[in-house]
Amino acid sequence: MPLVNVIRGDRIEGAPINVRTPFVRIPMWLALSWWTAKALGRLVLVLVRFWYLTAPAVFFGWLYLRFGWLGPTAVVAAVVLVSTVWAFAHRASWLRFGWWPVLSRYRRMVYRRNWHAAMVTAKLAVSFDSHTVLPVLRRVRCSAGVDVVTVRMVTGQIPDDFAKVAERLAHTFGVRQVKAAPGSRPDVVLLHLFRGDPLAKLVRPVPVPAVPEFTALPVGRQEDGDGYELRLFGTQVLVVGATGAGKGSVIWSVVRSLANGVTSGLVQIWGLDPKGGMELGMGAPMFSRFACKDYAAMCELIEEAATEAKRRAAKLYGRTRQHTPTPDEPLIVLVIDELANLTAYLTDRQLKDRIKAALSILLSQGRAVGVHVLAAIQDPRKEVLPFRDLFPTRIGLRLAEAAQVDLVLGEGMRDRGALCDRIPQSLPGVGFVVIDGDPTPMRVRFSYLTDDEIRDMAHTYGRLRVIDGEILEGAA
Numbered sequence: 001m002p003l004v005n006v007i008r009g010d011r012i013e014g015a016p017i018n019v020r021t022p023f024v025r026i027p028m029w030l031a032l033s034w035w036t037a038k039a040l041g042r043l044v045l046v047l048v049r050f051w052y053l054t055a056p057a058v059f060f061g062w063l064y065l066r067f068g069w070l071g072p073t074a075v076v077a078a079v080v081l082v083s084t085v086w087a088f089a090h091r092a093s094w095l096r097f098g099w100w101p102v103l104s105r106y107r108r109m110v111y112r113r114n115w116h117a118a119m120v121t122a123k124l125a126v127s128f129d130s131h132t133v134l135p136v137l138r139r140v141r142c143s144a145g146v147d148v149v150t151v152r153m154v155t156g157q158i159p160d161d162f163a164k165v166a167e168r169l170a171h172t173f174g175v176r177q178v179k180a181a182p183g184s185r186p187d188v189v190l191l192h193l194f195r196g197d198p199l200a201k202l203v204r205p206v207p208v209p210a211v212p213e214f215t216a217l218p219v220g221r222q223e224d225g226d227g228y229e230l231r232l233f234g235t236q237v238l239v240v241g242a243t244g245a246g247k248g249s250v251i252w253s254v255v256r257s258l259a260n261g262v263t264s265g266l267v268q269i270w271g272l273d274p275k276g277g278m279e280l281g282m283g284a285p286m287f288s289r290f291a292c293k294d295y296a297a298m299c300e301l302i303e304e305a306a307t308e309a310k311r312r313a314a315k316l317y318g319r320t321r322q323h324t325p326t327p328d329e330p331l332i333v334l335v336i337d338e339l340a341n342l343t344a345y346l347t348d349r350q351l352k353d354r355i356k357a358a359l360s361i362l363l364s365q366g367r368a369v370g371v372h373v374l375a376a377i378q379d380p381r382k383e384v385l386p387f388r389d390l391f392p393t394r395i396g397l398r399l400a401e402a403a404q405v406d407l408v409l410g411e412g413m414r415d416r417g418a419l420c421d422r423i424p425q426s427l428p429g430v431g432f433v434v435i436d437g438d439p440t441p442m443r444v445r446f447s448y449l450t451d452d453e454i455r456d457m458a459h460t461y462g463r464l465r466v467i468d469g470e471i472l473e474g475a476a
């Protein structure tokens with residue numbers, strides 16, 4: 001048996017009612033003095049502990065006694081006036097140093113009140129040495145729409161324990177979603193409690209960047225309010241979503257972010273729309289090459305891209321590990337809407353095998369040599385898309401089943417908060433992505449371009465194009 005038991009966390013003592021006190025006869029005056037001293041001691045403790053309430057109360061009490069109602073009223077009016085002027089004069093510093101700290105302290109009290117019950121019902125309270133030990137609520141930091149709660153875990157707990165019960169915690173604390181992320185120290189977990197939803201409103205497209213930044217294409221908004229930037233360099237991108245989930249908005253947001261590159265010749269976008277041009281046809285001039293009716297033409301496009309990837313790889317062999325796009329050797333992006341039509345539903349077996357062979361070469365060799373694929377698909381199963389794992393970047397929009405989430409985003413991502421199957425139909429364009437260096441998935445919404453905006457973009461930035469083998473020029 002160990003000499004001393006050591007465990008982190010708040011120990012919950014047994015209820016005092018269970019303690020059998022010895023029966024001692026004492027005089028009444030002694031008992032009364034003891035109770036009075038104890039009550040006074042407790043009062044002082046409470047006054048000191050809740051100084052942020054008691055200090056203003058004492059101050060206002062003194063003002064009232066000294067000046068009557070005028071005293072407290074004048075101070076409150078002065079505080080409100082200074083605060084309002086500050087808020088209007090410099091909102092950022094008012095929020096940072098005034099509003100958020102006050103709100104954080106208030107919310108900490110609210111969370112503390114429910115903490116014990118929340119930890120026990122979420123099974124995060126640990127029973128140790130016949131005592132209950134709770135994770136310690138350390139700090140609360142509020143910002144627009146999200147409260148970050150710093151929690152010191154009980155010995156033996158890991159952030160995933162909190163991630164697994166995130167939904168339960170969200171309901172307990174009455175917030176929209178809870179995400180658990182590792183903190184700055186191994187014994188700390190950060191709980192992000194999301195209140196409002198910055199993604200509830202439609203996201204307008206940002207202005208077209210003058211020169212596309214291939215490592216950070218602005219394509220939407222993150223749920224923490226920041227812009228979401230997609231990395232294209234060195235990767236291949238797969239977008240998975242049920243019908244009507246907004247796969248089109250991902251495609252058009254990416255195309256828009258590359259538009260100036262199309263005009264300058266630094267980027268070539270090749271469009272493949274096996275659904276007969278319904279989705280991509282509107283912006284056809286954005287595509288240097290475009291195929292929408294003839295499957296053989298689509299196959300040839302993919303084979304041509306694969307050949308180009310192999311040629312560039314051979315040329316760059318031993319010289320560099322990442323190709324730099326130039327107008328002579330531009331970045332090629334193959335945009336494929338509904339990839340399953342080419343890899344699973346195509347009846348011509350020979351053509352299907354040729355497409356699969358070219359695609360697997362393209363996906364494995366293209367990303368380092370500036371030949372990229374942005375493909376959309378509804379069904380992420382291996383039978384439909386055998387080379388799903390060759391797409392390092394995967395975006396999960398609304399999905400039909402919970403089981404599909406981990407197929408798309410990776411093992412354990414649904415437990416960590418990627419609830420793609422719970423995205424309502426009323427929020428098309430919303431999805432989850434895994435951002436470099438962050439083990440928890442990020443909820444994002446892609447910007448939405450109307451049909452007219454797509455046509456305008458094509459008119460402004462589009463160039464010479466080859467459509468199903470025919471060479472055409474001009475606007476859509």
Ligand SMILES: Nc1ncnc2c1ncn2[C@@H]1O[C@H](COP(=O)(O)OP(=O)(O)OP(=O)(O)O)[C@@H](O)[C@H]1O
Nearest residue numbers: 241242243244245246247248249428429446447448
């Ligand atoms: N980012 C977005 N913001 C707001 N509304 C959107 C967004 N994306 C799509 N929508 C709306 O949802 C509808 C369906 O979108 P979209 O056609 O892109 O879905 P999809 O996933 O491509 O569906 P399908 O597979 O059936 O083609 C659009 O007509 C549009 O009204």
